[in-house]
Amino acid sequence: MPVTKAIQTDVPELNVLVNSAYRGETSKQGWTTEANLLDGLRIDEETLNGYFDDPSITILKNTDENGSINGCVYLELRAPKLYIGMFSVSPVLQGKGIGRDLLLAAETHAKQANINTLTMTVISIRHELISWYERRGYKATGEMQPFHVEKKFGVARQPIELVVLEKSI
Template identity: 40%
Template sequence: MDAAAPLTFRPATAADVPALVALIESAYRGDSSRAGWTTEADILEGQRTDPEGVLAVIRKADSRLVAVESGGELVACCQLEHRGEHAYFGMFAVRPKLQGGGLGKAIIAEAERFARDEWGVAEMHMTVITVREDLIAWYVRRGYSRTGQTSPFPYGDERFGLPTRDDLEFELLTKKLR
């Protein structure tokens, strides 16, 4: 990636699916994910997503999978879903070797701007695995609030990975956008 190249944000297409799956997997699973700080390799094995899941997000009504490029290279992605008065932010992945340099901050700021200005939503929602304290702290520094509302991890559904511990759950984080 050329550090001077501007970021471009565009809706992902079906043609992007293989590259997006590879990016998401590299950011969260296996040894390659350990080059960044967002790895889930210590709590989950197996896959993070699959081509069918990524394509479903691309095709879903009121949803947008954003491909983020720099110098023509895919460097990150995120999902935005319009859910009435709020938007859901998910499937956020930054190339591991580019993590920690401000790229994530720029992407989440653009996602919030888009949700507020294009969809007119008042709030952004996301869910984060509760044992990911470092990641939750990063979102809190970006203005997100912990709600204490939790939902169960989908144990037994290998599409979301193979947990290495039995205490996983998601917490809802929210941020007012206006």
């Protein structure tokens, strides 16, 4: 199905999807889980609702033939770059091209906004995930950032750093 722009009424479904992709037992069905690294939720409905009030933020969604959301990506204009985050695919559907389609849609969104660089942060010890992004043209910038200190995005079980990846288009 096509990738389209999410709307505020999608918040409950987005919330379930993102948390299932990153945390808890359900996330362990996929290869992108952070359940062994972080406790707590990845996102909540209040935060998601706030994203729809910010004109610099767009959330794209992928839906199945029944209209259910099975993938999403957060895009934030941080001129001169487009930041990619909250990249989520249902754990039971990972490896079926949904993530690739979402990344291509993010690139299209950047081009339409006259942005030539996409940027993201990934947990530095997630080597298989970093490799997946590298195969799609992303490169480590050498910059490292600390993991979020606010517990809103989860509580780290160990010290965590984020590697910054970028892609020029």
